[in-house]
Amino acid sequence: xxxxxxxxxxxxxxxxxxxxxxxxxxxxxxxxxxxxxxxxxxxxxxxxxxxxxxxxxxxxxxxxxxxxxxxxxxxxxxxxxxxxxxxxxxxxxxxxxxxxxxxxxxxxxxxxxxxxxxxxxxxxxxxxxxxxxxxxxxxxxxxxxxxxxxxxxxxxxxxxxxxxxxxxxxxxxxxxxxxxxxxxxxxxxxxxxxxxxxxxxxxxxxxxxxxxxxxxxxxxxxxxxxxxxxxxxxxxxxxxxxxxxxxxxxxxxxxxxxxxxxxxxxxxxxxxxxxxxxxxxxxxxxxxxxxxxxxxxxxxxxxxxxxxxxxxxxxxxxxxxxxxxxxxxxxxxxxxxxxxxxxxxxxxxxxxxxxxxxxxxxxxxxxxxxxxxxxxxxxxxxxxxxxxxxxxxxxxxxxxxxxxxxxxxx
Amino acid sequence: xxxxxxxxxxxxxxxxxxxxxxxxxxxxxxxxxxxxxxxxxxxxxxxxxxxxxxxxxxxxxxxxxxxxxxxxxxxxxxxxxxxxxxxxxxxxxxxxxxxxxxxxxxxxxxxxxxxxxxxxxxxxxxxxxxxxxxxxxxxxxxxxxxxxxxxxxxxxxxxxxxxxxxxxxxxxxxxxxxxxxxxxxxxxxxxxxxxxxxxxxxxxxxxxxxxxxxxxxxxxxxxxxxxxxxxxxxxxxxxxxxxxxxxxxxxxxxxxxxxxxxxxxxxxxxxxxxxxx
Numbered sequence: 001x002x003x004x005x006x007x008x009x010x011x012x013x014x015x016x017x018x019x020x021x022x023x024x025x026x027x028x029x030x031x032x033x034x035x036x037x038x039x040x041x042x043x044x045x046x047x048x049x050x051x052x053x054x055x056x057x058x059x060x061x062x063x064x065x066x067x068x069x070x071x072x073x074x075x076x077x078x079x080x081x082x083x084x085x086x087x088x089x090x091x092x093x094x095x096x097x098x099x100x101x102x103x104x105x106x107x108x109x110x111x112x113x114x115x116x117x118x119x120x121x122x123x124x125x126x127x128x129x130x131x132x133x134x135x136x137x138x139x140x141x142x143x144x145x146x147x148x149x150x151x152x153x154x155x156x157x158x159x160x161x162x163x164x165x166x167x168x169x170x171x172x173x174x175x176x177x178x179x180x181x182x183x184x185x186x187x188x189x190x191x192x193x194x195x196x197x198x199x200x201x202x203x204x205x206x207x208x209x210x211x212x213x214x215x216x217x218x219x220x221x222x223x224x225x226x227x228x229x230x231x232x233x234x235x236x237x238x239x240x241x242x243x244x245x246x247x248x249x250x251x252x253x254x255x256x257x258x259x260x261x262x263x264x265x266x267x268x269x270x271x272x273x274x275x276x277x278x279x280x281x282x283x284x285x286x287x288x289x290x291x292x293x294x295x296x297x298x299x300x301x302x303x304x305x306x307x308x309x310x311x312x313x314x315x316x317x318x319x320x321x322x323x324x325x326x327x328x329x330x331x332x333x334x335x336x337x338x339x340x341x342x343x344x345x346x347x348x349x350x351x352x353x354x355x356x357x358x359x360x361x362x363x364x365x366x367x368x369x370x371x372x373x374x375x376x377x378x379x380x381x382x383x384x385x386x387x388x389x390x391x392x393x394x395x396x397x398x399x400x401x402x403x404x405x406x407x408x409x410x
Numbered sequence: 411x412x413x414x415x416x417x418x419x420x421x422x423x424x425x426x427x428x429x430x431x432x433x434x435x436x437x438x439x440x441x442x443x444x445x446x447x448x449x450x451x452x453x454x455x456x457x458x459x460x461x462x463x464x465x466x467x468x469x470x471x472x473x474x475x476x477x478x479x480x481x482x483x484x485x486x487x488x489x490x491x492x493x494x495x496x497x498x499x500x501x502x503x504x505x506x507x508x509x510x511x512x513x514x515x516x517x518x519x520x521x522x523x524x525x526x527x528x529x530x531x532x533x534x535x536x537x538x539x540x541x542x543x544x545x546x547x548x549x550x551x552x553x554x555x556x557x558x559x560x561x562x563x564x565x566x567x568x569x570x571x572x573x574x575x576x577x578x579x580x581x582x583x584x585x586x587x588x589x590x591x592x593x594x595x596x597x598x599x600x601x602x603x604x605x606x607x608x609x610x611x612x613x614x615x616x617x618x619x620x621x622x623x624x625x626x627x628x629x630x631x632x633x634x635x636x637x638x639x640x641x642x643x644x645x646x647x648x649x650x651x652x653x654x655x656x657x658x659x660x661x662x663x664x665x666x667x668x669x670x671x672x673x674x675x676x677x678x679x680x681x682x683x684x685x686x687x
Contacts (some may be wrong), residue, residue, distance in 0.1 A: 050425030052475050063433065113423060181646055182423045220596065282607070285627060327579060328555040331536060347495050347516055347535075348475020352426065360514065361598045362554050365579065 024310075028224035029056030029177075029198040029345040030212075032313035032320045034371030037339040040068060043171075043186030046194035047174050049349040050177035053198050056224075059115070060206025061199025062180035063116065065163065065213045065220035065315050066191035073374075074167045074258025076103055076126040077145055082208050083121040092159040099148070100127040108171075113183040116175045120208050126167070142217055142262065143228060147241065149216060154245040160209040165218035172197075173213035174404040180211075192373050197222035204248045207251060213315070214246065214254040220286070220315040224345055225330045228308030236303035250312075256304050257314055268321055272368040274301035276326050313343060318376035319380030321368045324398040330367035335360040341371035356374075414577050427476070439466045439595055444473030450497065452668065453477055461488050469493070475516065483507040486526070498535075504545065517554070520547045523569070529656045533598075535574065542588065546649075550610040550657045551575040551596045555606070561616060563587025572653045575599075575657045579606035582672070583630070586615040591649055593621045593664060603628065610672050618672040619646050629672065638669035 031049040035041060044333040046064050070078050079096070083089040096102060108122040129144045137144065149161045162398035163170035168191075171184035177198045181187075197212035203226060204210060213220035227233065234244040234252055238261070242255040253275070262270040266293045274297050280287075298305070309329030314321040322343040324332050334343045335350045342350050347360060363369045427449040434456060435442045436655065439517035441460050445453045453476050457468050457644045466488055473494030480490050481499060486506035496515040497551070501507075505524040517535035520528055525544040539547055542644065544567040552575035559580065569588035577598040594604045604622045611630025624635050640644065647665060652671050654661035 047424045050422050054426050055477070178426065182420065187420060281606075281627070318579075328536065333535075344474050344654070346498070347514055348497060350475050351495055359598070362552065362578075365555065366600075395625065396605075397680050 004159055007269075027056055029053030029202045029349070030222040030224050030311065031196045031342070031344040031349050032194070032222070032315060032322055032371075033340060033342045034318070034320045034373065035340045036373055038068075038192050038373045038375060039339070040192055041194065043069075043181060043189045043191065043194065044221065045353050046196040047178050047181035047186055048352050049344055050181070050198055051198040051347045052346070052347055052352045053075060054176055054178065057176060057200045058160040058347055059179075060174055060201050061172070062175050062177030062197065062213035063170060063199075063211045063222075064177070064181055064184075064186060064194060064196045065168060065170045065188070065222075066189050066285065067168045067193040067315060067317050068191045069189040069219075069348055069379055070167050070347060072320070073103065073126040075143075075394065076128050077164055077166055078169050079125040079127060079164050080108065080162035080169050080171070081123045081125065082160040083357050086121070088156060088158030089121055089123065092156045095156065096297055099133045100125075100129050102127045109185050109275035110183050111185055111321055112265055113175070113179050115179050116173065116183045119173060119183075126356070128174075137222050148257065150241070150243045151247075156244045160246070161215075162209070163213075163215040163220065165215065165220075165317065168218055168220070169316075170213050170215045172209045172213065173207055174211060193315050193317075193320050193371070195220055195222045195313045195320065204312050210248045212250060214248070215252045216254050216258050216287070218316045219257050219261075221250055221257070221312055222315075223253060223310055223312045224311035225312075225325065227252060227306050227310060229306060230360060233305050233306070241262060253306060253314075256306070258282055259302070259314075260304070261328065268370060269368060270297065271289040271341070272305055272321065272323050272366075273297055274305045276323055276366040277301075277305050278366060279326060311345065315381035317387055319370065319372040321370050322363065323368045324363065324365045326366035332369075334363050334369045341369070343369055421565055428662075429650055434460070436460070436465065438660075439464060440469070441465045441467070442471060445476055445494075446474075448472075448476070450476040457490065458483075461485055473497075473513070476636045478502055480504050480507055480509040480528075482653040496530070496639065497535050501526070501547075504528075514551075517547075517548075520545070523547075525567070531657065536578075538573075539569065539571045539590075542571070543567055543570050546570040546652070547572070547576070547651050548656050549573045552598055553577045556580040558582045558588070558590040558618075560584050561586065561588040561590065563616060570649060572649055574653065574657065574659075576602060577605045579608050580611060581605050581609045582613055582616070582618050583608065583610070584612040584614075585610065585618070586613075588616045589645065589649065590616065590618040591620075591646065591653075593620070593650075593653070595621070595659070595664060603635070605671070609633070610674070611671075614674050614676070616673075617642075617645075619669050620672060621669050622668055624670050624672065632674050632676070633672050634675045636671050636673075638667070641667065642671050643667075 104126040212222045230249040260266045277298045310325045311330035311332040331345045333347045337354040337357045429449045432448045433444045454531040469491045471493045477497040477499040481502040483506040488507040490509045491512045496511045498516045499518040501509045501587040504526045506526045509529045510529040514532035515530045515534040520539045522541045528547040530549045533547045533551040534553050538557040553573045555578040572591040574593045582652045609629045610633035651661045
C-alpha cells in the first residue's frame with residue numbers, strides 16, 4: 001500500500017497544541033501496607049503513600065482497599081456498589097434482595113472534592129445469602145457471592161460491584177488517588193492492611209469501574225503494567241464461571257487469585273509461581289523435584305499465566321502479597337518497620353509513611369513479598385473444594401505422598 | 411512510627427508535594443535548599459537559578475523522591491548534595507556537574523548522562539546508567555535490573571559505573587561501550603548470586619568486571635567470561651580507588667579480588683546477518 005504523503009502536509013497539528021505544554025511522567029503507581037501484628041492504621045496512611053506518587057498517574061483513576069475496616073459487620077459481605085442511574089440501582093437491589101438478607105443499605109459516606117466529578121451513585125450493603133438459597137443450589141456462600149458479582153457486572157446495565165468481601169472494602173473512582181481518598185473520607189476507616197493505586201490508563205478507558213483495585217470477595221488487586229495474556233486468561237477463567245466484564249486487563253488477576261487460592265487452595269507461594277512462572281531456563285537449573293513441580297505447574301496453569309510487564313499487590317483478609325513479572329518490567333520496592341511490611345512503586349512512598357524503616361530493599365522479580373497478619377488464616381479458604389495437598393498432588397502428578405509434595409521448597 | 415487514625419478531619423486533600431518555592435539559605439558560593447514536601451519542578455528551578463548565580467555547592471535537604479535532580483546541568487565544578495531519597499532520573503543528561511546522594515536513589519540514575527560524577531551512599535534502582543555516554547557513577551550498595559543498559563563510548567568519552575553491592579538480571583544489556591564494575595561487598599542479599607541472569611545479553615562493546623565468580627548461565631550468548639589480566643587490573647585499580655575513597659572503604663582489600671572480565675566475543679556479532687563481508 002502506498003503511503004498517503006499528502007496527508008502529512010495537511011495534517012492538523014493544532015489539535016495537539018493544547019497538550020504540548022504538559023509532560024506526562026506517568027506509568028501507574030501502587031502501594032500496599034500490612035501490619036502483621038493486626039494493629040489498625042487509618043486510611044490516611046495509604047493516601048500519604050499515594051500522594052507522593054501522584055506523577056505516576058494522570059487523574060483518570062485512583063483507588064484503595066482496606067481490610068479490617070468493618071469490625072461491626074465482620075460476618076457479613078460488604079458490597080460497595082456503583083450505579084450509573086436509579087434504574088440500575090433498582091435492578092441490582094432487586095437481584096440482591098431475592099437471595100440475600102440485607103442488614104444495612106446506605107449511601108457511601110463521601111465529601112465534595114474539587115476535581116471529582118461525574119461520580120456514579122455510590123452505595124454500600126452489608127448482607128448475607130439466605131441459607132435456604134445456598135442449600136438449594138448446593139453452593140458455599142463465597143461461590144454464591146462470586147456468581148452474584150459476575151451477574152451484576154455482566155448483566156445489569158450500569159451497575160458495578162466495587163467490592164464484595166467481608167470486613168473490607170474498595171474505594172475507587174476517576175481522580176488522583178489522594179483526591180479519591182479524601183472524597184471517600186478514608187481517614188475515618190482503620191485497617192490492618194491497605195492497598196492503593198494511581199492509574200495512568202493506557203489501553204482501556206478511565207472510568208469509575210475501571211479504577212483499581214479490582215476485587216472479588218476478599219481479594220483486591222492493584223496493578224502497574226499490562227497483562228498481555230488477558231485474552232487467554234479471560235477464556236480460561238470463563239471455564240470456571242468467571243465473566244470478565246469491566247474492560248480492563250487487571251480484572252483477570254483478581255479472578256485468577258480467587259481460583260488458585262480459594263478454590264484450588266494452592267499455597268500462595270505456589271500460586272505466585274503459576275502466575276509469574278519461572279523461565280524454562282531457570283527451571284532447568286532447579287533440583288529434580290522442584291523442576292518437576294514447576295513443569296507441572298506451568299503445564300496445568302499455562303492459560304492462567306500472566307504474561308507481560310506487571311507489579312501487583314494482592315490484598316486479602318490476612319495480609320498481602322506483592323509480585324513482579326519474572327523479568328522485572330515494572331518498579332517495586334519493599335520495606336519493613338517493626339511489624340509493618342510495606343511495598344510501593346517508589347521508595348518515596350515508603351518514606352512518606354515510615355519515618356525510619358528497619359530495612360528497604362528491591363524484591364527479586366517473580367518472588368512474592370508476603371505479609372501475613374498474626375492469628376488470621378492466610379489466605380481464607382472456603383470449605384467446598386479440594387484440599388491443598390490434593391491439589392498439589394494433582395499438579396505434580398505424583399501419588400507417592402501428598403504431604404511430601406507440598407513440602408517442596410518453592 | 412506510623413500515624414494512627416486522625417481524629418480531626420483533614421483540612422483538604424493530602425498533598426504529596428506542594429508547588430511552592432523551597433526555602434533557601436545562601437552563604438557565599440554555597441546554598442542549602444530545604445526541599446521537604448516541595449515539588450521537583452520548583453526544586454530544580456531553584457538549583458538552576460542558584461548555579462546561574464554563581465553558587466558552586468548546593469545542599470538539598472529533605473529530599474524524598476523528587477525527580478530529575480541535577481538533570482541537564484552543564485556546569486563543571488558544581489556540586490549538588492542530596493540528603494534523603496533521590497527520585498527517578500537523578501543526574502539525567504547531566505554534563506559536568508557532581509551529584510552526591512546521602513541516601514538511596516530510585517530508578518534511572520545517570521540516564522543518558524554525558525559527563526560529571528554521581529555518588530550514591532546507599533542502593534540504587536533499575537536502569538541505572540541507561541544509555542550513559544560519559545562520566546562516572548559510584549553506588550555503595552545494591553543495584554536493580556538492567557543496570558548499564560545501552561552504555562556507549564566514543565574516543566575519550568568512556569562512561570564508568572561502579573556498584574558496590576549485587577546486581578539483578580540484564581546487567582550491561584546491549585552495552586556498546588564503557589566500563590561496568592560490580593564488587594558485591596555491600597549487599598542486602600548475601601545468599602544470592604552476585605549478578606542475575608542475562609548479564610551482557612546483546613553486549614557488543616565495552617567491558618564488565620565482576621569481583622567473584624560468574625557462571626556461563628548468568629550471561630547472554632554474546633559475551634565470554636575470563637580471568638581479569640594485569641591490563642584489566644590496571645583499568646580497574648583507579649576506579650576501585652575512587653570508589654573506596656568515596657565511601658571510606660579499603661581499596662586494597664577490594665583489589666584482592668579475584669575479578670572476572672566479561673566482554674563480547676565478537677565486535678560485530680550481527681555483521682553477517684545484515685551485510686556480506
